[in-house]
Amino acid sequence: MKAAYPILSIFIFMLVSCGEQKIPPTNIKESVIDTLPESFFRFYENFHTDSIFQLQHIQFPLAGVAVHPTIQNKTVDTFWQAENWIIHKAFNDYGGTFKREYRNLNGLILEYISNNTGDFNMERRFLHNEEEDYDLIYYAEMRRVSRQ
Numbered sequence: 167m168k169a170a171y172p173i174l175s176i177f178i179f180m181l182v183s184c185g186e187q188k189i190p191p192t193n194i195k196e197s198v199i200d201t202l203p204e205s206f207f208r209f210y211e212n213f214h215t216d217s218i219f220q221l222q223h224i225q226f227p228l229a230g231v232a233v234h235p236t237i238q239n240k241t242v243d244t245f246w247q248a249e250n251w252i253i254h255k256a257f258n259d260y261g262g263t264f265k266r267e268y269r270n271l272n273g274l275i276l277e278y279i280s281n282n283t284g285d286f287n288m289e290r291r292f293l294h295n296e297e298e299d300y301d302l303i304y305y306a307e308m309r310r311v312s313r314q
Contacts, residue, residue: 221253225303230245265282273294287309
C-alpha cells in the first residue's frame with residue numbers, strides 16, 4: 167500500500183511540471199469554451215506563464231485541500247501560504263492521460279482536472295475580480311478519489 171503515495175507524488179509533479187499547452191485546448195468541448203469569457207483565457211495564460219502575476223492573483227491564505235504527508239489516501243483541509251506555494255504551470259494532458267473540465271457560475275470559474283480513469287483529481291476555483299481579472303480562491307491538490 168505504500169506504493170500509492172509515490173504514484174500520487176508523480177501525478178502531482180506532472181501537473182505542476184513544465185507543460186506548455188496554450189488554451190483553449192483541443193480536448194475541451196466547444197460548448198464549454200463558449201461559456202468561458204475571453205478575459206479568462208487571457209488571464210489563464212498569464213497565470214501559468216508569469217510567476218509574479220500568479221502570486222499576485224492568489225488570495226493567500228488560500229483555502230483548499232492537501233494530501234496528508236504521512237497517511238496514505240488521506241486529505242486535510244488546509245490554507246496554502248505564499249511562502250510555500252509551488253508555481254502552477256500550464257495544463258498538459260500527457261498524451262490524453264488527463265482531462266480538464268470547466269464550469270462558469272456567473273464569474274466563478276471552476277476547473278476540474280482528472281486522470282481518465284477518475285482515480286485522481288484536482289480542483290481550482292477562480293473568481294472574477296473588480297479589476298476585470300481573476301483570482302485563485304481555492305485549490306484542492308491532485309489526490310486519489312476514494313471510491314465507496
